[in-house]
Amino acid sequence: MATAHTATHNEASHDHHDHEHHENFITKYIFSQDHKMIGKQFLITGMFWAIIGGLLSLIFRLQLGFPDMDLEWLRPILRGWITPDGRLDPEFYLALVTMHGTIMVFFVLTAGLSGTFSNFLIPLQIGARDMASGFMNMLSYWFFFLSGLIMFISLFIETGPASGGWVVYPPLSALEQAMPGSGLGMTLWLIAMTFFIASSLLGGINYITTVINLRTKGMSFSKLPLTIWAFFLTAVIGLLSFPVLFSAALLLVFDRSFGTSFYLSDIYIGGEALPNTGGSPVLYQHLFWFLGHPEVYIVLLPALGITSEVIATNSRKPIFGYKAMIISMLGITILSFVVWAHHMFVSGLNPFLGSIFMFLTLIIAIPSAVKVFNYLTTLWRGNLIFTPGMLFSIGLVSFFISGGLTGIFLGNSAIDIQLHDTYFVVAHFHLVMGSASFFGLMAGVYHWFPKMFGRMMDARLGYVHFWLTFIGVYLVFFPMHYIGIAGFPRRYYSWTGFEFSNMYTDLNMFVSVAAIITFGAQLIFLFNFFYSMYKGRVASLNPWRSNTLEWTTPLHPGHGNWPGEIPAVYRWPYDYSKPGAKDDFIPQTVPLSATPESNLPHEQELVKLEKEIIADEEAVLVADESKES
Amino acid sequence: MYGFLIIVGIVLLLFIIWMVYRIQTLVSVVKGSDKKIASGSNKVNAFLFIVFMVVAGTWMIWYSIKEYNNYQLPIASEHGVITDQLFWITMAITGIVFLITHVLLFWFPYKYQFKEGRKADFYPDNNKLELIWTIVPAFVLAALVIGGWKAWSDITKPAPENSHVVELMGYQFAWEVRYPGLDNVLGENDYRLTNASNISGIDFTDKNSFDDFSSPVVVIPKGEPVLFRIRARDVLHSVFAPHMRLKMDAVPGMPTRFWFTPTKTTEEMRAELNDPEFVYEIACTEICGRGHNAMRKELRVVEPAEFKKWLSEQKPYIVNNPSLVADLPIELKELADITISEHK
Ligand code: HEM
Ligand SMILES: [Cu+2]
Ligand SMILES: [Cu+2]
Numbered sequence: 001m002a003t004a005h006t007a008t009h010n011e012a013s014h015d016h017h018d019h020e021h022h023e024n025f026i027t028k029y030i031f032s033q034d035h036k037m038i039g040k041q042f043l044i045t046g047m048f049w050a051i052i053g054g055l056l057s058l059i060f061r062l063q064l065g066f067p068d069m070d071l072e073w074l075r076p077i078l079r080g081w082i083t084p085d086g087r088l089d090p091e092f093y094l095a096l097v098t099m100h101g102t103i104m105v106f107f108v109l110t111a112g113l114s115g116t117f118s119n120f121l122i123p124l125q126i127g128a129r130d131m132a133s134g135f136m137n138m139l140s141y142w143f144f145f146l147s148g149l150i151m152f153i154s155l156f157i158e159t160g161p162a163s164g165g166w167v168v169y170p171p172l173s174a175l176e177q178a179m180p181g182s183g184l185g186m187t188l189w190l191i192a193m194t195f196f197i198a199s200s201l202l203g204g205i206n207y208i209t210t211v212i213n214l215r216t217k218g219m220s221f222s223k224l225p226l227t228i229w230a231f232f233l234t235a236v237i238g239l240l241s242f243p244v245l246f247s248a249a250l251l252l253v254f255d256r257s258f259g260t261s262f263y264l265s266d267i268y269i270g271g272e273a274l275p276n277t278g279g280s281p282v283l284y285q286h287l288f289w290f291l292g293h294p295e296v297y298i299v300l301l302p303a304l305g306i307t308s309e310v311i312a313t314n315s316r317k318p319i320f321g322y323k324a325m326i327i328s329m330l331g332i333t334i335l336s337f338v339v340w341a342h343h344m345f346v347s348g349l350n351p352f353l354g355s356i357f358m359f360l361t362l363i364i365a366i367p368s369a370v371k372v373f374n375y376l377t378t379l380w381r382g383n384l385i386f387t388p389g390m391l392f393s394i395g396l397v398s399f400f401i402s403g404g405l406t407g408i409f410l411g412n413s414a415i416d417i418q419l420h421d422t423y424f425v426v427a428h429f430h431l432v433m434g435s436a437s438f439f440g441l442m443a444g445v446y447h448w449f450p451k452m453f454g455r456m457m458d459a460r461l462g463y464v465h466f467w468l469t470f471i472g473v474y475l476v477f478f479p480m481h482y483i484g485i486a487g488f489p490r491r492y493y494s495w496t497g498f499e500f501s502n503m504y505t506d507l508n509m510f511v512s513v514a515a516i517i518t519f520g521a522q523l524i525f526l527f528n529f530f531y532s533m534y535k536g537r538v539a540s541l542n543p544w545r546s547n548t549l550e551w552t553t554p555l556h557p558g559h560g561n562w563p564g565e566i567p568a569v570y571r572w573p574y575d576y577s578k579p580g581a582k583d584d585f586i587p588q589t590v591p592l593s594a595t596p597e598s599n600l601p602h603e604q605e606l607v608k609l610e611k612e613i614i615a616d617e618e619a620v621l622v623a624d625e626s627k628e629s
Numbered sequence: 630m631y632g633f634l635i636i637v638g639i640v641l642l643l644f645i646i647w648m649v650y651r652i653q654t655l656v657s658v659v660k661g662s663d664k665k666i667a668s669g670s671n672k673v674n675a676f677l678f679i680v681f682m683v684v685a686g687t688w689m690i691w692y693s694i695k696e697y698n699n700y701q702l703p704i705a706s707e708h709g710v711i712t713d714q715l716f717w718i719t720m721a722i723t724g725i726v727f728l729i730t731h732v733l734l735f736w737f738p739y740k741y742q743f744k745e746g747r748k749a750d751f752y753p754d755n756n757k758l759e760l761i762w763t764i765v766p767a768f769v770l771a772a773l774v775i776g777g778w779k780a781w782s783d784i785t786k787p788a789p790e791n792s793h794v795v796e797l798m799g800y801q802f803a804w805e806v807r808y809p810g811l812d813n814v815l816g817e818n819d820y821r822l823t824n825a826s827n828i829s830g831i832d833f834t835d836k837n838s839f840d841d842f843s844s845p846v847v848v849i850p851k852g853e854p855v856l857f858r859i860r861a862r863d864v865l866h867s868v869f870a871p872h873m874r875l876k877m878d879a880v881p882g883m884p885t886r887f888w889f890t891p892t893k894t895t896e897e898m899r900a901e902l903n904d905p906e907f908v909y910e911i912a913c914t915e916i917c918g919r920g921h922n923a924m925r926k927e928l929r930v931v932e933p934a935e936f937k938k939w940l941s942e943q944k945p946y947i948v949n950n951p952s953l954v955a956d957l958p959i960e961l962k963e964l965a966d967i968t969i970s971e972h973k
Contacts, residue, residue, distance in 0.1 A: 091919045165916045171881055172864040172917060178801070179918040265882025268823040268830065269801070269863040281865055281880055315741075318753040346867070347878045348885035351785030355778050362770045369766045370759065372730060377758070379737040381750040386674040386738070394678075394738060401730050405723040408770070412777035414712045414784065415719065418874045421867065421914040460653055461646070463670060467677060474685065482692075486700040487871035489914045492922040498910050500702060500871050523639070527646055537654075577749040584748060 031142075033134030034559045038141050039120030040452060043445070045141075045148065046112020047526075052152075053103035054519050060096045063088045065512025067494055067505075081160070090493040094163040095181050097491055099155065101166030102189070106196055107151070109299040109437045111144050114238075117302055117444050118207045118231040120452065124550035125225050127216025127566045130559070132209040136202045143199035147192045154188035162189035165491060167292065170263040170284050174255045177270035186256070190249050197242045197249075204235040204242075211235075216549070217617070218569035223588065225548050225573040226319060229326055230305020233333045234298050240337070241294040248287035255279070282347055289340035296433050297336045301329060303440020304371060304400075307393040309573075310443050311375060313546045314390035315382030316584045318574035321374040328367035328374075335364040345413040346420050354413045361411035368404050372397065383577070383584070387544065388462025389447035395470045396439040403432025406481070421491075424484025427477050435473045442469075445529070450543050454555045455536030461528040465521060472518030479507050547573045547587045568617070570610060571603075675742035682735040686728075702871055705898060705909065705930065707890040708784045709874030715776055722769060788888035792856035793936075795847060797911070798829050799859075799866030799879040802920025804911060805829050806847050810840025810945060820862060820881075826950055830862070833947065833954050834961060839968040842943045847911065847928045849891055850936035856888040867915035870928055872898075878915055891930045898930075948972045 032038060059078075062069060070086040071078075081092035119137065123130055131137045154161040163181025164173040168189065176183040211232045215224075224232075254260040255276075263284045264276035312319040319325060341349060341357040375397045384390070406428040409415050419425060442465075449457045488501050495501035542551040549569065553561050567589040575586040580598035591614065592599055593607045704710055741749075796807040796815055805828050809815040816831050816838020823830035831838045849855045859868050861879035868887070869876045877887040899907045913924035931939065947954045947965055954965040 090922070094916065094918075094921070169865055169915075175864070178864050266820040267863055267881050268820045273821045273823060277882070280883060282883065315749060317749040318751065320752060321754050321759050323754065324759045346876045348880050348883055351781065354785070355781060358777060358781065359774055362774045365770055366763060366766050370763055373758075373762045376730065376733050376737065377752070379734070379741065381752065382737075382741045383743050383747055383749040384675070384738055384741050385743045386671050391674060394734065398731065398734055401727065401734070405727055408723055408773065409716065409719050412715065412719065412773060414777045414780035415716050417712060417784070417876050418709075418716070418871070420876055421869075458654065459668075460670060463674060471681070471685075478689070482696060482700045487702055487869075489869065489912055489922075491916045494922055497923050497925055498912055499906075499908060500910055501912075503699065520642070523642065524646055527643060531647075574753065577751050579751050 031138055033130070033138045035119045035123050035131045035134070035137060036452070036557065036561075038137050039116050039118075041141050042111055042115030042119060042144070043452075045145065046108050046116060046441075047529075049103050049107040049112065049148065051522075053100050053108055054522070056096045056100040056103070058516060058519055059088070060093055060100070061512040061515045063093055063493065065509040065515075067496070080158075088493075091163060091179060091181065092160060093493045094165075094179070094491065095160045095185070098163050098165055098168070098181070099151075099161050102151070102162070104434065105166060105295065105299065106193070107144075107148060109434070109441070110200065110295070111196070113437060113441045113444075114231065114234055114298065114302050115141070115144065115203060116441075117227070117306060117448075118203065118235065120448065121227055121550065122207055122210050122231055123214070124451070124553065124557075124561060125228050125548050126211060126214065126219055127549050127562075127569060128210060128214035129561055129566070131206045132214060133206055137206050140199045140202035140206065143195045143202065147195035147199060150188050150192040150195065154185050154192070157184055157188070159183045159185055161185040167285075167288055168252075169288075170252055170255060170281055171267055171269075174252060174263060175267070175269060175274075190253055190256075193249055194246065197246045200238050200242050204238045207231055207235040208239065216566045216569055218613075219549075219588075223569055223572045225305075226308035226322070226325055226329075227302075227305040229329060230301045230308070233329050234301045234305075237294045237301070237333055237336060238298050241291040241298075244287055245291035248284055248291070251287075252284065282344070282349070285344050285347055286340070289343045290337070292343065293340040294336045296429070297332055299433055299437045300400075300440075301332070303396060303437040303443075304329075306440045306444040306447070307375070307396050309548070310387075310389045310393045310447050311378055311397075312574050312576060313447075313544050314385045314387055314393075315378055316385070316576045317378055317382040318572075318576055319374070320377040320380075321370075322572065322574060324370055325374055328370045331367040332364060335360065335367070339364055339411075342411055342413075342416075345416045358411060358413045362408065365404065365408055365411070368400070368407075372401055372404070386463075387446065388457070388459055388466055389443045389544075391463065391466040391470075392439045392443035392446065395466065395473075396436050396443065398470075399431045399436040399439060399473070402478075403428055403430070403436060407432060418487070419484060421489055422484040423480045423488045423490060426490055427480035427484055430477045430480070431473075435477065439469075442466075442525070447544065448550075449529075449532065450539035451550050451553075451557075453533050453536070454539055455532050455534075456539050456543065457528050457532040457536060461524055465524045465528065468521035468524070469518060472514055472521060475514035476511055476518060479511050483507060542587075545583075545585050547575060547585050549588055552587065552589055671743050675739045678735040678738045682731065686731075703893075703898065703902065704872065704874065705891055705893045706873040706875065707892055708780070709872075709889075710892075711780045711783075712874050715773075715780060718776070719773055722773070784889075788856040788886070789854045792854040792888055793849060794856050794858060795849065796829070796858045796860070797847070797868055797879070797926075798862055799868070799913065799917070799924065800828070800862040801864065801918050802913075802924050804866075804868075804913075804924060804926040806844050806926065807831075808842050808844060808940070808943065809837070810842060810943075811940075812837060812840060815858065816841050823862065827946075827953060831946065831953075833965070834957060836961070836964060839947055839954075839965050840945050842945045844943065845927075847926055848936065848939055849928070849930055850933040851891050851894045851897075851930050853933060854888055854890050856886060858884060858886050860884045864917050865915045866913045866917050866924065869912045869914040870909065871912070872909050873928075876914060894930045894932060896931075944972055945969075 071082055071088055072086040075082045081089045083089055159180040161181060162168060162185045163179055172178050173182050173186050211228060251262040255263050261276035261279035263281050264279040267274045308319050339361045341353060342361040345354050410419055410428060446457055446462055483504050488495055552567050569588045570591040571588055573588050577584045578586060578598040586595060592603050592610055704713055794809045794813055798805040807829055814837045817835040818830045819832050820830045822832055859877050859879045861881045866879040868879060873889055875887055875889055877885050899905055909928035911926040911928050913921055948969050951969060
């Protein structure tokens with residue numbers, strides 16, 4: 001059996017790696033180089049930002065749902081941003097929208113998701129002691145922290161934070177005269193994003209190196225869990241696209257501070273004609289979306305990876321189409337770099353380019369569709385256990401379908417003319433990117449909490465959290481399709497100035513109430529999370545009866561993860577409910593030779609090969625041991 | 630006061646959650662259900678998926694039908710008919726996919742919920758299936774794209790020669806509307822010439838600008854092609870005429886354009902909607918600052934004859950403000966004066 005075999009490995013091992021050097025509070029909890037602690041740091045910081053980002057959205061949802069409400073009670077917090085008659089300042093409204101977007105996309109769903117789970121799971125699931133460079137990994141977190149700190153400070157400065165939308169298109173973001181947020185707030189935004197990019201790159205390089213070089217014996221790429229495939233490809237996308245965002249930001253800095261004209265031309269503002277000529281605001285949009293579109297997959301792929309793992313485990317079935325899943329992800333990775341201009345169909349782009357990007361965009365819908373069908377087939381004839389992680393994964397698939405399908409409208413340039421920059425787009429990307437990734441994050445937390453903290457989260461609170469959030473998200477974002485089709489523009493402080501949009505006040509009120517309730521439901525999660533951390537039921541070693549390597553570590557893995565030798569891997573991670581096997585799961589550490597009753601014909605062939613490897617390995621161990629004694 | 634109430638509310642909520650939590654852990658320990666693989670909640674969750682599907686699905690369909698006339702804006706341009714048709718074709722196809730996938734997604738959890746002693750199917754792959762669901766979506770998408778591509782090419786092809794030109798210039802926070810006058814050619818402009826009396830930065834040394842005029846409302850004729858020449862003076866803006874299914878960014882330093890043919894006059898639309906107050910509107914859809922949501926311009930579609938009459942009544946910039954051409958070289962000044970006297 002599995003345990004028997006790993007046990008022999010352990011006995012034979014010599015604890016040369018398990019250096020328990022004396023850790024003090026600072027090296028253990030703050031400047032930690034242990035990937036597990038860094039993962040938790042990313043998670044907690046991500047949760048902090050999710051709360052901030054969520055609260056910001058509640059403030060502007062109050063404005064949209066209850067435009068006549070007296071917001072005087074917010075004055076203690078917002079001070080001058082509440083106008084004397086108790087309203088939200090329109091410029092601050094835009095600042096809120098901008099900060100909400102930036103925080104959610106970058107701090108929560110990039111750092112909070114990739115940062116947490118790539119760090120936590122990559123070494124544990126591939127069988128490594130730690131990341132390739134623990135030091136770079138630590139830097140990655142602290143750059144992120146610094147970035148967040150700067151962004152946080154920018155919320156409190158007198159002229160307000162950046163306010164030009166999370167895409168910060170120039171000239172609006174380049175010219176202080178255009179809006180107050182484009183002054184110091186925008187400078188801080190750019191500095192913060194620079195640190196953020198550095199953090200992402202440090203992390204990404206580490207993830208890629210680790211996955212390529214530090215896999216344990218037997219862990220070939222074709223035996224990697226889909227989570228690792230997803231984190232790996234996400235890191236590749238990030239590594240290729242974040243530098244482009246950096247160059248976009250750098251040129252913007254030049255335009256803002258050094259009088260260059262990369263993005264500026266023919267501008268008359270604040271009663272004066274600026275000297276800049278020859279620049280192009282559209283250039284910025286190209287550079288931005290060259291990151292921006294891949295970014296949506298940076299956010300989404302890890303969530304899909306987590307879901308694959310959670311759904312397979314809790315369906316007690318192999319993930320359907322393991323290879324097809326990998327090919328789809330590869331396809332998405334490559335295609336995500338050639339569709340960026342679908343955000344620019346009506347930006348003045350050459351219409352011919354528009355046609356090209358329309359074709360490319362609709363191609364990327366195909367691998368997405370394949371993934372959905374594979375998830376459905378994985379559920380089919382399974383033996384489904386609805387852990388909270390599983391519920392959130394199913395929820396993710398639902399959002400991915402709902403939001404993905406509206407992408408087909410938007411990717412069609414003729415249809416996008418009407419829909420661009422309306423609430424239809426807001427509905428689309430909040431479902432497919434925001435909610436889907438958020439649900440991936442939640443699924444991951446519920447699923448790996450026992451590994452992170454050695455205790456279980458409470459399942460029933462998890463169910464309540466899931467149902468309130470799942471229903472809540474649909475109540476918030478589904479109605480936005482209707483007002484989007486009706487033409488309601490994005491980033492509007494109020495719609496009553498136009499006849500065509502002077503309606504649906506009831507629907508907007510409904511959405512705002514739903515948003516508040518959905519946010520409130522997250523308190524259940526927070527309670528569950530922190531309470532279970534200290535008081536939760538102590539977890540068993542493999543609570544979900546899962547196949548992957550992380551569940552072979554001790555309940556509280558130390559620095560180095562496995563006290564003895566790292567276990568070797570003999571099979572893919574999805575041997576669930578294999579015919580002939582006694583249990584409905586066979587961990588990756590169980591050699592094929594130990595399970596003749598359930599091996600498939602081609603696996604039986606591999607057994608011979610495997611025997612040689614094991615013999616080899618044992619010979620080495622014996623030799624080592626005799627040397628030492 | 631509010632703040633205090635909210636804090637009390639939150640504390641109460643947390644307390645209740647905590648109570649519920651304690652009670653039910655105790656109960657589950659007593660019942661020993663925390664040792665089982667799947668507790669009774671598994672059934673409840675499976676069932677809730679079905680409930681959610683039925684309730685949410687019904688609600689969605691009911692609301693979509695009931696509200697159709699509200700969210701479906703009437704169409705008032707030729708290409709709008711085509712893009713809306715594409716929209717609804719796409720809606721039909723994706724709608725079917727949406728329903729089928731969701732029925733499966735919510736029904737499978739119910740049907741295949743955990744049962745003691747049952748074993749899941751070991752079904753790791755099937756290349757034929759994968760191939761089918763790669764190729765079928767590929768064909769469907771190809772069909773949609775080709776429809777979209779044809780419409781897009783038609784919409785974006787060069788405007789017909791006889792189009793009526795209107796310039797829309799976005800600035801913080803309004804639209805300036807300029808007509809080319811009788812010659813249908815707009816005068817040159819240069820942003821450095823902009824000032825309070827020359828909002829559009831018109832270059833009056835260009836003869837073509839003499840008959841250019843400004844209008845507080847965008848007036849266009851029904852049934853004839855209209856070309857919007859679009860630009861911006863400070864930051865990005867975007868022209869959005871929802872009933873015309875028209876949108877195009879206004880970019881400083883890079884003029885853009887959009888041409889279309891309106892199909893219904895404002896009067897006709899008023900009759901059709903039974904709303905005597907109805908007007909077509911232009912909004913801004915690219916964030917541009919404080920007044921982004923207030924860049925409203927009225928768009929008035931009239932019968933061609935009425936349009937001609939309206940055109941002939943308009944007064945060029947230089948007629949309203951002769952000082953604009955006061956400093957011109959003498960020959961040009963004479964020409965300008967002729968234009969001015971013609972309009973007196
Ligand atoms: C089925 C595949 C998809 C297609 C065809 C598609 C298409 C599009 C298009 C054409 C737009 C631009 C709409 C506009 O601004 O007028 C858009 C916006 C957006 N999409 Fe998607 N999309 C797809 C999937 C995704 C996924 C998977 C994500 C995220 C993980 C995503 C996130 C976004 C975001 C964030 C925006 C809004 C950007 C903004 O602020 O303007 N999309 N999508
Ligand atoms: Cu995109
Ligand atoms: Cu605007």
